[in-house]
Amino acid sequence: MQNKNLPPASPQKGQLVKITFTGDSDIDLLAQTLGQGIALLLIEHFGGFELRVPKEMREDHDIAKRIGYDNACALSKYAGGGRLYIPCQPPTAKLKRDQIIVQMIEAGKTRPEIARHLGMSTRNLQRIITKLGLSGQTCVLDKRREASKAPESKSNGGLTGGISDFTTQSPPKPQTPPDGVVSNKHGYYQPQTQKDMK
Structure with missing residues (x-):
């Protein structure tokens, strides 16, 4: 009709x-x-x-x-x-949006990138991804992308010079205090006697 x-x-x-x-x-x-x-x-x-x-x-x-x-x-x-x-x-507008989300996930885009592209919050995007049943896959893709990035440099861009070392350093060995020096949680100090204070 x-x-x-x-x-x-x-x-x-x-x-x-x-x-x-x-x-x-x-x-x-x-x-x-x-x-x-x-x-x-x-x-x-x-x-x-x-x-x-x-x-x-x-x-x-x-x-x-x-x-x-x-x-x-x-x-x-x-x-x-x-x-x-x-x-x-209309329902097709949501369908088109969902297709764009899936395509961007398959292209390796992260959730913040997808949300920015679609003009929505990452929380709203997460709800849609969960509804589509893609939340686990998205996390895997996000982790893969993060793992493929180069490690961040510890230097400040060369402003004060020096290139940082990417190897891990072992912690310093504890030193034994010299005679007459006391250690506490704040470090080492030498107690003063009444005679030294006068």
């Missing part, structure tokens, strides 16, 4: 977009039943909200004003008296 009064989905300039609704969410089922046009209009106008759909649609209702009265009546017949969660973006 697709309504012919719907405007076509408007892709961004110069971009051809094919949107498919195939999941089990409210918007996916609505798109499969009433058509993708209504689903896209709802996302455009009510994305991110839970929408209360009246049993009988009026022309002055906010839904009817935004998506058209005929479309609103079709929605009312489908979900009248109920609530629909309308996502902020």
Whole structure:
């Protein structure tokens, strides 16, 4: 029962977009039943909200004003008296984002690099990676990348001269204090007598 009064989905300039609704969410089922046009209009106008759909649609209702009265009546017949969660973006936008994440992981990019590229926080990226079931693989790739990096130099870039040695040094051997010198946790000291203090 697709309504012919719907405007076509408007892709961004110069971009051809094919949107498919195939999941089990409210918007996916609505798109499969009433058509993708209504689903896209709802996302455009009510994305991110839970929408209360009246049993009988009026022309002055906010839904009817935004998506058209005929479309609103079709929605009312489908979900009248109920609530629909309308996502902020169509499912294919998330699918494309997920594909980019997987490709960047396979290319050896680290999570901070991927998050910067996609304009999101590393925590949000971690949630998506966990949802995709890639968290272990990502950690392995991050460790491989870190292991392949050259060790950091201990020098300060040659500002005061000298090249640091990358070999590990053994700790210094403990020295025995000379006679009359006492050691404590702060080091060595020579106790002073009353006679020395005068």
